[in-house]
Amino acid sequence: xxxxxxxxxxxxxxxxxxxxxxxxxxxxxxxxxxxxxxxxxxxxxxxxxxxxxxxxxxxxxxxxxxxxxxxxxxxxxxxxxxxxxxxxxxxxxxxxxxxxxxxxxxxxxxxxxxxxxxxxxxxxxxxxxxxxxxxxxxxxxxxxxxxxxxxxxxxxxxxxxxxxxxxxxxxxxxxxxxxxxxxxxxxxxxxxxxxxxxxxxxxxxxxxxxxxxxxxxxxxxxxxxxxxxxxxxxxxxxxxxxxxxxxxxxxxxxxxxxxxxxxxxxxxxxxxxxxxxxxxxxxxxxxxxxxxxxxxxxxxxxxxxxxxxxxxxxxxxxxxxxx
Amino acid sequence: xxxxxxxxxxxxxxxxxxxxxxxxxxxxxxxxxxxxxxxxxxxxxxxxxxxxxxxxxxxxxxxxxxxxxxxxxxxxxxxxxxxxxxxxxxxxxxxxxxxxxxxxxxxxxxxxxxxxxxxxxxxxxxxxxxxxxxxxxxxxxxxxxxxxxxxxxxxxxxxxxxxxxxxxxxxxxxxxxxxxxxxxxxxxxxxxxxxxxxxxxxxxxxxxxxxxxxxxxxxxxxxxxxxxxxxxxxxxxxxxxxxxxxxxxxxxxxxxxxxxxxxxxxxxxxxxxxxxxxxxxxxxxxxxxxxxxxxxxxxxxxxxxxxxxxxxxxxxxxxxxxxxxxxxxxxxx
Numbered sequence: 001x002x003x004x005x006x007x008x009x010x011x012x013x014x015x016x017x018x019x020x021x022x023x024x025x026x027x028x029x030x031x032x033x034x035x036x037x038x039x040x041x042x043x044x045x046x047x048x049x050x051x052x053x054x055x056x057x058x059x060x061x062x063x064x065x066x067x068x069x070x071x072x073x074x075x076x077x078x079x080x081x082x083x084x085x086x087x088x089x090x091x092x093x094x095x096x097x098x099x100x101x102x103x104x105x106x107x108x109x110x111x112x113x114x115x116x117x118x119x120x121x122x123x124x125x126x127x128x129x130x131x132x133x134x135x136x137x138x139x140x141x142x143x144x145x146x147x148x149x150x151x152x153x154x155x156x157x158x159x160x161x162x163x164x165x166x167x168x169x170x171x172x173x174x175x176x177x178x179x180x181x182x183x184x185x186x187x188x189x190x191x192x193x194x195x196x197x198x199x200x201x202x203x204x205x206x207x208x209x210x211x212x213x214x215x216x217x218x219x220x221x222x223x224x225x226x227x228x229x230x231x232x233x234x235x236x237x238x239x240x241x242x243x244x245x246x247x248x249x250x251x252x253x254x255x256x257x258x259x260x261x262x263x264x265x266x267x268x269x270x271x272x273x274x275x276x277x278x279x280x281x282x283x284x285x286x287x288x289x290x291x292x293x294x295x296x297x298x299x300x301x302x303x304x305x306x307x308x309x310x311x312x313x314x315x316x317x318x319x320x321x322x323x
Numbered sequence: 324x325x326x327x328x329x330x331x332x333x334x335x336x337x338x339x340x341x342x343x344x345x346x347x348x349x350x351x352x353x354x355x356x357x358x359x360x361x362x363x364x365x366x367x368x369x370x371x372x373x374x375x376x377x378x379x380x381x382x383x384x385x386x387x388x389x390x391x392x393x394x395x396x397x398x399x400x401x402x403x404x405x406x407x408x409x410x411x412x413x414x415x416x417x418x419x420x421x422x423x424x425x426x427x428x429x430x431x432x433x434x435x436x437x438x439x440x441x442x443x444x445x446x447x448x449x450x451x452x453x454x455x456x457x458x459x460x461x462x463x464x465x466x467x468x469x470x471x472x473x474x475x476x477x478x479x480x481x482x483x484x485x486x487x488x489x490x491x492x493x494x495x496x497x498x499x500x501x502x503x504x505x506x507x508x509x510x511x512x513x514x515x516x517x518x519x520x521x522x523x524x525x526x527x528x529x530x531x532x533x534x535x536x537x538x539x540x541x542x543x544x545x546x547x548x549x550x551x552x553x554x555x556x557x558x559x560x561x562x563x564x565x566x567x568x569x570x571x572x573x574x575x576x577x578x579x580x581x582x583x584x585x586x587x588x589x590x591x592x593x594x595x596x597x598x599x600x601x602x603x604x605x606x607x608x609x610x611x612x613x614x615x616x617x618x619x620x621x622x623x624x625x626x627x628x629x630x631x632x633x634x635x636x637x638x639x640x641x642x643x644x645x646x647x648x649x650x651x652x653x654x655x656x
Contacts, residue, residue, distance in 0.1 A: 189596075192593055192595055254514065261564075
């Protein structure tokens with residue numbers, strides 16, 4: 001264990017967003033994030049929309065060129081290298097199974113495209129066998145290979161998306177909200193499949209979602225993001241039961257628990273207001289505008305992301321006071 | 324008990340599409356009393372939204388109620404003309420939709436859209452209507468209401484827009500508010516704000532709420548009673564505690580087993596409901612859930628079971644319950 005497969009250091013991803021030539025404006029989608037993922041582990045990433053969790057996932061795969069910072073895969077710095085050999089090892093499953101599959105390609109070709117690009121099959125027959133094997137792995141069967149995406153339901157399409165990612169036999173998969181477009185009864189099927197594939201193939205996941213209950217279920221460690229920053233990171237149990245950051249606390253208290261007695265006795269911390277615009281984030285601690293404990297210090301100095309107990313990190317000035 | 328506020332009896336509703344008849348609602352029966360909060364849960368296509376829309380008289384042109392009755396607050400909704408319906412809609416019953424981004428008109432100001440509702444249903448002057456609109460925005464917790472009235476929907480955030488939608492829905496203090504997945508498009512912290520607001524308002528103006536959602540967490544914390552729908556049919560109905568702690572239908576049980584719970588102490592493997600939702604164009608003959616059910620019997624594939632009453636207000640349609648009732652002495656079957 002504890003072999004770091006993926007690591008990012010001080011990663012920044014800014015998007016240009018208008019402004020004048022001399023004074024360009026930037027959206028700081030990911031701002032100075034450092035984290036690592038061990039081999040065979042699932043790191044969950046939660047946060048509200050616009051907090052930069054998807055951008056972080058995509059930047060790690062270099063689908064966006066990072067503005068600053070470093071990305072390591074298996075000890076190698078991949079921030080500026082040719083990605084083609086690494087695409088075999090790092091893959092992604094997208095959020096929307098309706099938009100991420102080419103409607104004019106058959107399922108066999110969607111899954112087979114990666115096999116072609118990386119020249120993994122010496123001849124047509126092996127290619128076909130590989131595709132069928134992949135489809136069977138995700139719970140589809142060989143006759144599905146000649147059909148088109150529109151003939152499938154949402155859950156089945158997501159399975160195709162997963163088969164596509166698995167085609168190159170990767171070590172690391174970024175799962176970008178893979179189940180949020182699916183019905184409740186189908187979500188569990190896909191979540192279980194992710195778990196089974198991990199056991200079987202030793203996969204490492206970065207699991208991005210806004211639903212903390214699902215993330216908690218599948219992850220070993222969880223990171224919470226707010227406006228481009230990582231505010232807290234800990235083991236799943238630790239994060240749910242012993243979180244220290246005021247944002248994490250309110251996030252956890254806001255989640256309705258599917259149990260009438262528990263959810264009615266639960267004390268809710270209702271946050272005031274909305275998430276500020278990432279174009280013009282608050283100075284100092286970005287959460288201060290909605291935080292009950294905010295002081296002058298929070299306005300002036302950005303809190304450091306520090307280790308509060310072994311393996312538990314948080315970024316807040318007033319941790320001692322709050323807890 | 325007094326007269327129910329809403330009484331839907333054996334409603335059948337179909338959409339006639341080029342591909343054939345889609346039986347969206349198949350014998351739906353619901354009763355609701357003043358002040359109730361009813362949750363309707365189910366997956367997409369289960370008919371939860373259609374049930375609510377039919378109370379509002381908002382059915383697409385190819386849809387038709389082909390059986391049953393809907394009584395609301397002394398009106399027989401399914402026999403009203405469009406004109407009569409307009410008087411009730413927005414006045415005695417109103418609705419908030421799922422997506423606040425698309426349900427407000429982008430080319431009118433917030434003030435314009437709220438006063439439109441007020442002036443349509445009361446004979447207030449423009450000025451009075453604006454005052455009332457300001458009052459409403461205050462009520463739903465929007466700060467600087469005067470300024471907001473002059474703004475356009477795009478200037479507001481998602482949570483704010485949903486508050487505006489609620490303000491519009493409450494303009495005439497309806498007896499019944501239908502909330503169709505009101506927080507699905509919102510973030511968790513904003514969702515908590517909106518749900519809190521709805522519960523507060525319910526106390527303040529004594530209205531009933533129908534909460535349509537697929538999130539079992541929301542119904543657990545908000546609703547008194549829950550109807551679980553599957554393939555256009557209410558498969559189980561009961562008090563919130565009954566549904567969560569003593570579920571009787573296999574589908575309800577399956578749903579509860581398949582969702583992860585945040586506060587679980589130990590990792591529990593999720594038990595998914597296998598298979599895919601029903602194709603309503605060709606629904607199976609017997610119980611619609613039978614093809615996905617673990618305890619499916621021969622009779623389930625042939626015939627739809629009647630409701631079995633576990634208690635007076637907890638009932639479910641499943642052959643297994645009929646069998647249990649029969650074993651006990653058969654007084655219910």
